[in-house]
Amino acid sequence: MEKLNNKELKKYKAIFFDFGGTLMCAESDHIAHLHMMKEVIQKYNLSASPEDMVTKYNSFLFTKEMTLLDTDPEEKSFTPLRESTDRAFRGTLSQCNLESSNEDLRWFKKIFLGNHKKYLKLFPETLEIIRQIRNNNSIHIGIISDIDTDFLKFQFDAFGISKLFDSITTSEEVQIYKPKEKIFQVALNKASCQGKESIIVGDSYKKDIVGGKNVGMTTIWINKFQPDNTDTEKADFTVTHLKEISPILKELIK
Ligand SMILES: [Mg+2]
Known part of the structure; x- marks a missing residue:
């Protein structure tokens, strides 16, 4: 084992997973966005490519609090994903010199869920x-x-995996993003255990690994994007x- 010797092997009571990029393939999210934008291009008769539209859409999507860019650590701002996606859709259309009505937003919500x-x-x-x-x-x-509760439940039902998990804790529920301690504490309370009795698996070092370690969790980082x-x-x-965590888990929770 890398950093835990035998003496330190503990009896773990809980294991937590991040969702996006950890259990769910982030590339498939990009593909869903491309298909969503194909429908937008068709509906509004636009000449842009789906790739360009996704770039525009993404530029409006996430707040700095969500992405941890230039954030004040004490900042508590939280925006539900559904508001961010509405804002991104409106921003994308406005860059194409189009205004969006409530009916447009309802249509977008439908194709957003359908394509995801x-x-x-x-x-x-x-x-x-x-x-x-x-x-x-x-x-x-x-x-x-870091997601909306209804969207995560919608996706879990679509994947048929809702029954595999004992608890779901979302940023929407806690009104803050990882790595803030509160979201980890709420999750630990649901599992009736302490940080040191649990494991976190995630692909974001700043959110999952720093956040988990701050409450005493054993941390498994899936580092796909920062090899250096x-x-x-x-x-x-x-x-x-993800597949490389199997032998680690066999040792930790055998
Ligand atoms: Mg992630």
């Missing part, structure tokens, strides 16, 4: 890993995600792909 339901994908090994944990242990399996990052001291384990 159709194109969003879990990683191929996600189900196997969750089922392995579920079959072999009485450990609590939870989700901690050496500032990784809060990660107890670092892998590059």
